[in-house]
C-alpha cells in the first residue's frame with residue numbers, strides 16, 4: 001500500500017494505482033475524458049491534469065501517473081483549472097457544437113465538462129470540421145466532426161471486443177478515427193464503441209431522434225436473449241422501450257453488451273406483437289377475448305392426462321415455468337413436459353447431471369478471468385455468448401491467460417494472441433477429449449486416478465489412433481494434455497443448445513472426465529462451464545421442466561402428436577417449426593395434433609398452426625427471475641406495461657390452474673420458494689447482480705459413448721450453429737439485429753468456393769437426404785475444405801429442412 | 816494458417832492483378848521477428864511499388880493483426896503509397912526558394928503536359944506527380960526531380976524536355 005495526500009485528504013491505495021484511482025478512493029473528483037476504468041491507461045486528452053508537489057514545474061496527468069509514497073496532489077489549483085479550460089477550448093475549437101440535434105446531448109461528457117468548467121466563450125477561433133458523416137451501416141452513425149480523439153472506441157474494440165474495426169488514421173491535425181481504406185465498418189455491432197464514446201461521434205442509429213436522453217426513464221433489467229445473463233438498462237418513454245442505455249457499473253460485464261442485447265430490443269415494442277388472443281374458427285385465426293380462449297384451453301386440458309403435453313421456451317421466468325409445470329403435472333396429470341427439443345439441454349441435464357452429480361456447471365463466468373488456462377471446445381462461444389467471449393478476450397489479451405481451443409472451425413478466438421487451435425474433423429470432439437484424458441493417464445498427469453472402467457475404455461483412444469480420426473496430430477493432443485495438467489487452474493467451456501446437437505451428454509461426460517482426472521473441479525478459476533443457449537436455460541433445468549417419471553421428451557412428444565397419442569399440445573414460446581430439427585416431421589406433428597395451443601409474443605411459424613394463440617409478455621413487461629448459465633439467479637421487474645392485451649405467463653398459467661380447480665402460487669416469491677435448487681436464496685432479497693445458487697458437486701467418471709460421424713465422400717460436412725447477431729428465433733423480431741444479419745447463409749472455405757466457382761453472396765442450394773434449401777454463400781477463412789456452417793435462426797430458408805438433428809449432416813452444395 | 820487467397824481484386828479501378836506470392840515472400844522473410852509489421856509493409860511496397868489493398872488483407876490474416884491497424888500505420892507514415900505509382904515519379908519542389916523563383920509555373924507546365932495533379936498517376940502508370948517541400952538544394956532553385964535524377968534551374972522548356980525524354984523510355 002502507498003499513502004499519499006490529495007487535496008489535503010490522506011489516502012492509502014495499492015501500489016499499482018494511479019493518481020486518478022487514488023483520488024477516486026479519496027472521494028476527489030478529477031475530470032477525465034479519455035480514461036475508462038475498463039481500458040488500459042492512454043493519457044491522450046490531458047483533462048485530468050493535476051499538480052504534484054514533488055513534480056513542480058509541470059502539470060501531471062492523473063490517469064496515467066502511478067502513485068508514490070508521500071505524494072502530495074492538488075486537483076484544482078488555478079493553474080490546473082486554467083489548463084483544463086484550455087484543453088476544453090481546444091477541443092471545442094473545431095467541434096460543431098450542434099448539441100441541440102445531437103442525441104448525446106444531456107449525456108455528453110464534453111457538454112458536462114464545459115458546463116463544470118464554465119467554458120462559455122472561446123478565446124480561439126478556427127473553422128469547424130467538415131468530415132462526411134458515415135451512414136454506411138444501419139446501426140452506427142459515425143460523425144467525426146464531433147470526435148475528440150480520446151481513442152476509447154479504438155481501444156475497446158481491440159482490448160475487449162478483439163474485433164479491431166476502428167483505428168486512428170493519418171496523423172497530426174488530420175487524425176481521424178476510421179476503418180481500413182475508409183470503407184464501411186467491419187463490425188460485430190456490439191455497440192461498445194458507442195457506449196464509451198464521450199461525445200456524439202458514435203451514435204445508435206435506431207435511436208436517432210427518438211427521445212432526448214433526459215426524457216427517458218431508465219429501467220434496469222436482465223437481457224432476454226442468451227444465457228450470459230447480462231444486465232441491461234432500458235430507456236423507456238411513453239411506455240415504449242426506445243433504446244438500451246449504457247451503465248459502466250452495471251453487471252459483472254461493466255455494461256458491455258453484444259449486438260442482441262444492445263440493438264435487439266425493438267421486438268419488445270414491435271408492431272408485430274400479438275395484441276389479443278386468437279382462436280381458430282372456420283380455419284381462420286380470429287381475435288378473441290381472454291375468457292373465451294382460456295376457457296377453451298382449460299376444457300381441452302381438463303382430464304387430458306398423458307394425452308396432453310407441453311413444450312416451453314427457456315426464455316420464460318422460473319416462476320412461470322413453476323406454474324406451467326404445476327398445471328401440466330398436477331392439474332392435467334401429464335409428465336410430458338420438455339424444452340429445447342430435449343437434446344438441447346442434454347449436455348447439462350444428462351451429461352453434467354451424471355458426471356458432476358448436479359445438472360449445472362461447476363464454474364461461473366467470473367472464473368474465466370481467474371483461470372490460468374481456458375480450454376474452449378468449439379470456438380463458437382464468441383458468437384453464442386458474445387459477452388462471455390469478451391471475458392475470454394480480456395483474460396487472454398490483458399492477463400496472458402492461456403487459451404487452448406478444440407474446434408471444427410476457426411474463429412475470432414483462435415486469432416487471439418497465443419491461442420492454440422486443434423482443428424478437428426467435425427463430429428470427432430468426444431474422441432479427441434478422450435485422447436487427452438488418455439494422455440493424462442499414460443503420462444501420470446492425472447491427479448485423481450481413473451476408475452478401471454474409464455481406464456479400460458480409454459485404451460482405444462491413444463493419441464495415434466485418435467489423430468487419424470480427428471485430423472489432429474498426436475503430439476498436439478499430448479501437448480494439450482500436458483498444458484491442461486500443468487495449469488494450476490483450468491476451465492473448460494462449451495456451447496450447448498438447439499443448434500449444437502454435438503454438444504450432447506457424451507461431450508459433457510468427456511469434458512467432465514478431464515476436469516475430474518486433472519483435479520480441476522471445485523476450485524476458483526477452474527472447472528466446467530456449459531454455455532447454454534437461452535436466458536433461462538439453467539432455470540428450466542433447476543425448475544425441472546423436463547419429462548417427469550414415465551413422461552415423454554420433446555422428440556417423443558412430437559412423435560406422439562403424429563401418432564395420435566398426444567391430442568393436446570401446449571407450446572409456450574418455443575418455435576419448433578423453425579428451431580427444432582427436421583421441419584417436415586415437426587410440421588406433420590403439429591398438423592396431426594388435435595388441439596394446439598401456442599403462447600407467444602408473435603404469430604410465429606408455429607403459432608400460425610395453432611388452434612388457440614395466447615399473447616404473452618416480453619421480459620420487459622413482467623416480474624420474476626432468470627437463471628443465467630452459471631446459475632446466477634437474477635430478478636427482473638416490469639419496465640413497461642403489458643403490450644396490448646398480452647399477459648405475463650405467470651398470470652396465464654395461474655388462471656388455467658385455477659380454472660382446473662388448482663391453487664397457483666399467488667406471487668412470484670411464492671413460486672420461487674418452491675424451487676428446491678434455490679433453497680437459501682430469498683426472492684425478496686435478490687438485488688442487482690442477483691445471487692449464485694449453490695452447486696454441490698458429486699463427480700462421477702462416466703464412460704462416454706463415442707459415435708463416429710462419417711460423411712459420404714464428395715459431400716460437405718454441414719455444421720449447424722448460431723450466428724453472432726442472433727439468439728434463437730426471437731432476435732428475428734429485433735429490427736436492429738435483422739438489419740445487420742437478416743438472411744440465411746452458409747459459410748464455406750475459399751478453396752471450395754473457388755473449386756465450385758461460387759462467389760460471395762451467391763445463391764446456393766444445400767441438399768441433404770431430407771430436403772433442399774437455398775441460402776446465400778459466404779466465403780470464410782474460418783472454414784476448412786469440405787466443411788460448411790449454417791446458422792439456424794431464419795424461417796425464410798430454414799436450415800431444419802436439410803438438418804434432422806445430427807451433429808454433422810452430409811450435404812451437397814450446388815449453384 | 817495457410818489459406819490460398821484469390822489473387823485478383825477488382826475493387827480499385829486501376830489496380831493491376833496482384834500476385835500474392837511476392838507478399839508471401841516478404842512475410843516469410845520477417846515471419847519470426849517481433850514487431851515485423853513495418854518491415855513487412857516496407858517490403859511489400861518495394862515489391863509492388865505501392866501497398867495494394869489485397870496485400871493488406873493478406874498481411875492482416877498472416878500476421879494476425881487487424882486490417883484497420885495496418886491502414887492506421889500506412890496512413891501515419893508518409894512513406895507508404897496506397898495507389899499504384901508511376902514508373903517515373905516527378906517531384907516539383909514548392910519550398911520557399913523554389914517558390915520565389917517560379918515553382919508555380921513549373922507545376923502548371925507539368926500539369927498542362929501530363930494532366931495530373933499532386934499525388935496522382937497517369938492511367939498508363941508512366942508518371943506520378945508530387946509536390947514536395949524543400950528538397951535541400953535551394954541553390955539550384957527552382958528544382959524538380961524524376962526518380963533519383965535532379966533537375967535544377969527548371970524552365971518551361973526543360974519541362975518539355977523531361978516529358979519528352981521519359982515518354983520515350985519503355986514502361
Ligand code: SF4
Nearest residue numbers: 157187188190191193
Ligand atoms: S460496434 Fe463493437 S465491433 Fe463494431 S466497431 Fe464498435 S466496438 Fe468494434
Ligand code: SF4
Nearest residue numbers: 147148150151153197
Ligand atoms: S469516436 Fe468517440 S470514442 Fe472514438 S475517439 Fe472519437 S470521441 Fe473518442
Ligand code: SF4
Nearest residue numbers: 223225226230258261
Ligand atoms: S445476448 Fe447474451 S451476451 Fe448478448 S447482451 Fe444478452 S445476455 Fe449478454
Ligand code: FES
Nearest residue numbers: 034043045046063
Ligand atoms: S483522462 Fe487522463 S489524459 Fe485523458
Ligand code: FES
Nearest residue numbers: 908910913949950
Ligand atoms: S526550396 Fe526548393 S530546394 Fe529548397
